[in-house]
Amino acid sequence: MSTATETHRSVARPPEFEDTHESIRILGFWIFLTTDVVLFGSLFSVYAVFRNRVALGPTPHQLFSMGPVLAETLILLTSTFTCSLSLYAARSNRLKGAVAWLTVTLLLGASFVFLEIREFAGDVMAGHTWHQSAFLSGFFTLVGTHGSHVTIGIAWAIMLVLQLMSGGLTVTNRRKLYTFTLYWHFLDIVWIFLFTVVYLLGIA
C-alpha cells in the first residue's frame, strides 16, 4: 500500500464501473432485472391465487417430492457460488480461473435444467399436464419460466466463455462477466422463493 490516495481510489468504485459506458450498461441490466421482477411477481401471484384450484388433478402435496427439489436447490446454490468465484478470479486477473469457474457454473446449470425437465416429463407422463387444473397451469408457467431463464443463462455463459478465451479480460468482457453474475444470482433469488413457496409449502 503506497499512499492513502491509492487506497481511496481502489475503493471509489468497483472495477467494472470505472468505464462510464460500461457502467451505464450495468445500470441498464439492473433495469432489465426490474422488469424480470415484474414478470416473476405476476407469475408468483397467479400461482398463489390458484394454488388450491386443483380440480380433479393432484394437489401440490401429492405432486411434489422432496428429493429432486433438494438436489436442484443444492446444485443451483453451488452454481451461484462458483459463478461468484469466476468474477473473483477475473478481479484477481486470473483468466484461466475465471473461465474454469464459469464452465463449472454452466455445467451445474445444465444439470439443474436436466433434473427439472426430468421432473416435468415425469409429471406429464403421469397425465398431470398444464391442462388439468389451474394449479398445474400456474405451476408449469412459473417453474418453466424460471427454467427457461436458466437455459438462456447457459447459452449466455457458453458465449461468454468463448469471448473470454478469445479476447481475454478486456474492460468489455469484465463488464459482461459482471452482468452475467448479476443475472445468475438473480435467478438464484427467484429459485429461493420458488422452492420455498411452491415446493416446501406444497409438501408441508
Added chain:
Amino acid sequence: MDNQQQLPPPGPTGHGDEVEVRILTPHIAQPHFPTMQVTGYGLSLAITLIAFAMVAYHWIGLDTLVTVLVVMAFIQGALQLGIFMHLREAKGTLWHLPVLALALFIGIGIVGFSMWIMLFKSGVS
C-alpha cells in the same frame, strides 16, 4: 490484452458519491481468499438445509411454518443481494439503489396486493 481503464480522479468527486450511510460503506478490496463468497455459500447452504429439515421432520406447526419459511427465504434473498450481487460495493454505484428499490416496490406490490385482493374473504389458502 488488457485495455487501459480510465481512472477517475481519486477521492469523492462532489457529484453525489459521498455516502455517509454506515451499511453502504464500500468494500471492494480484493482479498487473497474469497472469504465473502465462501461465507455466503455456507450461510445459504445452512439456511436451505434448515428449511428443508423443518418441512421434512415437522418441527413446528403448519401456521408458524409458513411464516418462518417465507422469512427465511427473504433472509436468504437478502444474503444473495448483499454478498453476491455486490450491494456492499454500493458507494461507487449508488445510482443502482433506486432501481433496486423500484424492483422491490413493484414486486412486493404485485404479489402482496394481488394475493390480498384475490383471496379476500375467499376462505381458501
